Amino acid sequence: MCLVALSGVPIPSESLPPLLFFKLLWRGIRDLFEQFLTMSMFSIVWWLCVILIVPGPPATVALFAMADPRRQTSTPEMSDAVAVFRSSFRRAWGFALCTVPLILILVWNLTAFAGTSQYLAAMVPLWVIMLLLLAILTVEGFSVAGTMESGVKNAFRGAMYVLVSRPFMSISFAIVLIALSFFMTITVLPMLLIGPALIACIVNRFVLTVLGVEIIDPLSPTSERAYEHERGINPDKGFIGRFRNETRRPRQE
Numbered sequence: 001m002c003l004v005a006l007s008g009v010p011i012p013s014e015s016l017p018p019l020l021f022f023k024l025l026w027r028g029i030r031d032l033f034e035q036f037l038t039m040s041m042f043s044i045v046w047w048l049c050v051i052l053i054v055p056g057p058p059a060t061v062a063l064f065a066m067a068d069p070r071r072q073t074s075t076p077e078m079s080d081a082v083a084v085f086r087s088s089f090r091r092a093w094g095f096a097l098c099t100v101p102l103i104l105i106l107v108w109n110l111t112a113f114a115g116t117s118q119y120l121a122a123m124v125p126l127w128v129i130m131l132l133l134l135a136i137l138t139v140e141g142f143s144v145a146g147t148m149e150s151g152v153k154n155a156f157r158g159a160m161y162v163l164v165s166r167p168f169m170s171i172s173f174a175i176v177l178i179a180l181s182f183f184m185t186i187t188v189l190p191m192l193l194i195g196p197a198l199i200a201c202i203v204n205r206f207v208l209t210v211l212g213v214e215i216i217d218p219l220s221p222t223s224e225r226a227y228e229h230e231r232g233i234n235p236d237k238g239f240i241g242r243f244r245n246e247t248r249r250p251r252q253e
Helices: 020-034 036-051 056-066 078-087 089-113 119-147 152-165 167-187 189-193 195-210 223-231 238-252
Strands: 002-004 010-012
Touching: 020 036, 020 167, 020 195, 036 056, 036 078, 036 189, 036 195, 056 078, 056 089, 056 119, 056 195, 078 089, 089 119, 089 152, 119 152, 119 167, 119 195, 152 167, 152 195, 167 189, 167 195, 189 195
Parallel strands: none
Antiparallel strands: 002 010
């Protein structure tokens, strides 16, 4: 039995592998460091756009688009990011206006009533949960908008599907990303250079996997090589084995 996501791709309804959380987390980190300089440049540009406020939402969509793991075969260029920035300006702001004001209201409520003796202070735990879920929905929505080129409606639909179908994994990723962001903020420089790109890479891996989008790993063996490996044909001797063969050849000659 399968479910169909907004992209029309069939999604298996069975549970994901138990170790998938750590696998996706590691692959997201690997995606960043495979294109470290490029992602660092996009992160710095993203910070500048967020400071200017107006280009912030489309810059966020462009960042997620450039951090798409399906782009691993070719290094994204600044011209690609500019093209995504221009084409997503309206839909990025449409999505941001539906989510960011609610986040700001919840943050203001927490700062105003947390630790006080007012009646509304009893709502603080609920506001914290709402803030966490809304932040997850917002980040995943920007990921869908960037990787799937979705409009406001489809971005909400895809993000809601990911959150509802995998709530515990979504919350776990959010907690890990909050911890990473806190650590990088303390050290300052990592947050400026790789913080936004790291979050985008990890979230993209998670969102695309839940949506059932195929991500081809350029480093994975071909189908022919995988078949030979299963049959034990021409096994890979590894680095040490190849090194030993290279050292033995001159002696034999």
